[in-house]
Amino acid sequence: MSKIILTGDRPTGRLHVGHYVGSLKERVKLQNSGKFDEIYIMIADAQALTDNAEHPEKVRQNIMNVALDYLACGIDPEKANIFIQSMVPELTEFTFYYMNLVTVSRVQRNPTVKAEIQQRNFEASIPVGFFCYPISQAADITAFRATAVPVGEDQLPMLEQCKEIVHKFNSVYGETLTEPEIILPSNKACLRLPGIDGKAKMSKSLGNCIYLSDEPEDIKKKVMSMFTDPNHLRVEDPGQVEGNPVFIYLDAFCKDEYFAEFLPDYANLDELKAHYQRGGLGDVKVKKFLNNVMQAELEPIRARRKDWESRKTDVYDILKAGTEVARAKAAQTLHDVKDAMHINYFDDADLLK
DSSP: OEEEEEEEESSSOOOOOIIIIIIIIIHHHTTTTTTOSEEEEEHHHHGGGGTTOHHHHHHHHHHHHHHHHHHHHHTTTTEEEEEEEGGGGGGHHHHHHHHGOHHHHHHHHHHHHHHHHHHHHHHOOOHHHHHTTHHHHHHHHHTOOOOOEEEEOOOOOHHHHHHHHHHHHOOOOOOSSSOOOOESSSSGGGGSOOOOOOOOSOOTTTOOOOTOOOOOOHHHHHHHHHOTTOOOOOOTOOOTTTOOOHHHHHHHHHHHHHHHHOTTTOOOHHHHHHHHHHSSSOOHHHHHHHHHHHHHHHHHHHHHHHHHHHHHHHHHHHHHHHHHHHHHHHHHHHHHHHHHHHHHGGGOOGGGG
């Protein structure tokens, strides 16, 4: 069986460092591993419209932003197909059929759906499209027969629901759909990067992000304003490392070689943490080090993005070519699905009997 990746992001803004450590970095690693036969990376504009239906221009404007961020991070159009979700209409048909395999109460129990509804204040009036997006996501994954889905930890409930749909479909109609496996970042600090304000999740809507395309002065300003241990009031006070966003970011981004370059007083992150925990190390010094780390990590990404920005016609061609490949793949799977469901009427001579 072919090994296939499907993953993607909603185009509601530029991508941030939470996307990078949570999924993008892993995608590039998997893309370059040579272990996968096909890779599909989706710009999920149709899903973004489920809570932006009245502002489609917001989604439209960010299609190119997300594509640029993908290419800047190292997604290679020679190895991966970057495509636009709404330009593959077969995905809508998959969703329609899968809706009959899932109950309303099951979708309501999905922890990711509940959290997203609460975050968007949709409790009193939930758009049907938004409510059903776990089913749409299952359509996206199965349409490409994905065997692996590299995403952040918050998407685990979505993958579980997808697997349930696959099992239900195959038990009713016969073995047709492929069950996917989730691939999480190997670095636990990358599973869910907190916002710079200390909130549990970095989110564009909360305005607590460091964007991949931020300029150096913006990164510095955000890092120096980051939430830390609220009880670490004086330099001599012992500090808390666990749950401290500054140290979570260092866990996610820091390499030992950065100490030799930016903070030679310490050999590694463990030494820095130990000093902070026993007291005598101020937040400003740690933040200045984190700023240097973030600048070193993001500078090459920002440079590649600016290069691609100067070649937007090439980016457009990449999106168009990737979408054509994606649509052909989805159409083939849809043919098999309709065949299994016996709704392939004009391909079935038995209809006349």
